[in-house]
Amino acid sequence: MSKRRPYVRPMDGWWKKNPYFVEYMVHEGTALFVAAYAFTLLVGLVRLGQGEAAWNGWLEALKSPLSLAFHAVLLVAILYHTYTWFKIMPRTLPPIIVGGKKLAPATITGGGLMAALVASLVLLGLVWRIAQ
Amino acid sequence: MKSGLKRSNAPIFWALFGGGGMLSALVGPMLVFITGIAIPFGLLLPEGAMSYPKMLAFAQNWLGKAFVFAVIALFLWHAAHRIFHTLHDVGIHAGVAARLICYGSAFVATLVSAYVLLGLGF
Amino acid sequence: MSESQKTIEIEVLRYNPETDQAPHLQVFQVPFADDMSVLQGAQYIKDHLDGSLSFRWSCRMAICGSCGMMVNGEPHLSCQTFLRDYYPARVRIEALSHFPIERDLVINMEGFIDKLESIQPYIIPKEKRSLAQGEYLQTPEQLNAYEQFSSCINCMLCYAACPQFGLNADFVGPAAMALLHRYNMDSRDGAAEERMELVAAEEGVFNCTAVGYCSEVCPKQVDPANAVNINKTNAAKDYFLRFLSPKGGSK
Numbered sequence: 001m002s003k004r005r006p007y008v009r010p011m012d013g014w015w016k017k018n019p020y021f022v023e024y025m026v027h028e029g030t031a032l033f034v035a036a037y038a039f040t041l042l043v044g045l046v047r048l049g050q051g052e053a054a055w056n057g058w059l060e061a062l063k064s065p066l067s068l069a070f071h072a073v074l075l076v077a078i079l080y081h082t083y084t085w086f087k088i089m090p091r092t093l094p095p096i097i098v099g100g101k102k103l104a105p106a107t108i109t110g111g112g113l114m115a116a117l118v119a120s121l122v123l124l125g126l127v128w129r130i131a132q
Numbered sequence: 133m134k135s136g137l138k139r140s141n142a143p144i145f146w147a148l149f150g151g152g153g154m155l156s157a158l159v160g161p162m163l164v165f166i167t168g169i170a171i172p173f174g175l176l177l178p179e180g181a182m183s184y185p186k187m188l189a190f191a192q193n194w195l196g197k198a199f200v201f202a203v204i205a206l207f208l209w210h211a212a213h214r215i216f217h218t219l220h221d222v223g224i225h226a227g228v229a230a231r232l233i234c235y236g237s238a239f240v241a242t243l244v245s246a247y248v249l250l251g252l253g254f
Numbered sequence: 255m256s257e258s259q260k261t262i263e264i265e266v267l268r269y270n271p272e273t274d275q276a277p278h279l280q281v282f283q284v285p286f287a288d289d290m291s292v293l294q295g296a297q298y299i300k301d302h303l304d305g306s307l308s309f310r311w312s313c314r315m316a317i318c319g320s321c322g323m324m325v326n327g328e329p330h331l332s333c334q335t336f337l338r339d340y341y342p343a344r345v346r347i348e349a350l351s352h353f354p355i356e357r358d359l360v361i362n363m364e365g366f367i368d369k370l371e372s373i374q375p376y377i378i379p380k381e382k383r384s385l386a387q388g389e390y391l392q393t394p395e396q397l398n399a400y401e402q403f404s405s406c407i408n409c410m411l412c413y414a415a416c417p418q419f420g421l422n423a424d425f426v427g428p429a430a431m432a433l434l435h436r437y438n439m440d441s442r443d444g445a446a447e448e449r450m451e452l453v454a455a456e457e458g459v460f461n462c463t464a465v466g467y468c469s470e471v472c473p474k475q476v477d478p479a480n481a482v483n484i485n486k487t488n489a490a491k492d493y494f495l496r497f498l499s500p501k502g503g504s505k
């Protein structure tokens with residue numbers, strides 16, 4: 001009879017056991033904040049559909065200190081999402097060959113962050129124009 | 133080659149996850165700043181930028197509609213997929229309940245936003 | 255051992271399937287020298303302190319891929335990892351994570367071998383060439399397209415780094431996907447469509463959540479995470495475009 005009895009170790013709490021996994025869980029966790037923001041906007045959209053009074057009520061609610069704190073937290077979390085999204089990009093994209101050489105990971109991450117900066121400035125510019 | 137392989141339907145959810153992840157990475161922080169901080173508190177942008185007539189006109193323009201729809205729906209599909217996987221990561225496995233809560237809420241929110249946006253007219 | 259001999263404590267995860275219900279830790283005092291690898295520490299224990307300690311090794315030069323262990327919780331080739339980087343603190347060594355333990359530091363790698371086989375790790379030519387047609391030629395660019403993915407030494411560190419493999423042992427996993435990609439990218443090979451069935455399957459690439467740690471720990475810079483994620487894109491293309499072209503790889 002075989003004396004073999006392979007032991008399978010449990011996975012409980014694996015994400016706490018390595019700093020790399022802790023960071024992974026944190027950046028996965030940014031999804032909660034992305035969802036919270038999308039729901040905030042959805043409420044705003046529904047209020048917009050209900051007419052001027054409802055919309056102004058939503059705007060008023062945005063001016064509370066609690067809302068400011070909430071959005072400050074959202075801002076930090078979603079900024080972290082932006083950073084980690086582009087940080088992992090060199091591992092997720094097919095190799096980009098420029099002039100016969102593979103683009104360096106730092107260049108891809110940097111390019112992504114630059115694209116985010118440009119997109120954000122364009123968005124700010126557009127809103128600024130609409131506001132005038 | 134192994135036999136009895138079943139094709140995964142993940143590409144649908146993965147594509148939505150990727151689209152929403154990219155959109156939120158590009159403009160998420162700035163949007164939060166604009167709608168949650170700058171306009172309500174009159175920083176950088178005038179408070180009137182989100183007045184009822186302005187926002188209504190924005191949501192009635194087809195481009196504005198598309199943008200609002202993409203942001204709400206894709207952000208939520210992105211988050212739903214990530215949260216679903218994180219539940220799996222912490223040991224709550226792909227049950228019907230987890231699927232329903234994550235993708236179901238994204239689906240309902242997508243329908244609601246489409247309904248309101250269409251109701252606002254063009 | 256002379257009076258002035260420095261020692262280091264090595265804590266080993268022991269498991270004897272004949273007597274132990276579960277693995278347990280055991281600490282050994284090992285004479286320390288600056289140039290000692292973790293593998294040499296284990297060898298000292300086996301030769302002088304406890305001959306029953308089991309572990310795999312062969313080349314001692316980071317090329318055979320058999321000496322992988324968890325060192326303080328991180329997957330490493332033990333022949334390439336040095337005790338001096340931990341001294342004077344205690345070092346903990348365990349069998350590679352996520353694999354069943356056969357005995358002490360020896361894991362059961364049958365599942366991994368099956369996966370390697372399942373990806374058809376050989377060139378399947380688009381069309382057979384006769385001897386008269388001569389050899390297959392390849393340009394340096396064509397070699398570049400797959401060379402990195404061909405340097406894998408099957409050490410399985412990437413599997414020990416992959417929580418998704420730990421959570422679902424059926425996941426094809428990083429090294430097998432890197433090897434699959436290596437053949438798909440080879441200009442002499444024509445079987446990418448055949449291999450797509452596995453890539454796109456429930457055991458395939460979509461188990462990956464882009465943790466990225468596999469590529470971090472790989473001793474040969476294979477970047478298996480890249481192979482897995484490129485194939486997510488390929489599988490998604492195949493998923494959506496199969497309706498357009500009649501000959502998608504998967505049913």
Ligand code: SF4
Binds near residue numbers: 405412471478
């Ligand atoms: S891909 Fe790297 S870490 Fe994984 S088995 Fe191959 S050499 Fe080892």
Ligand code: FES
Binds near residue numbers: 312316317321332333
């Ligand atoms: S003994 Fe061969 S890789 Fe370490």
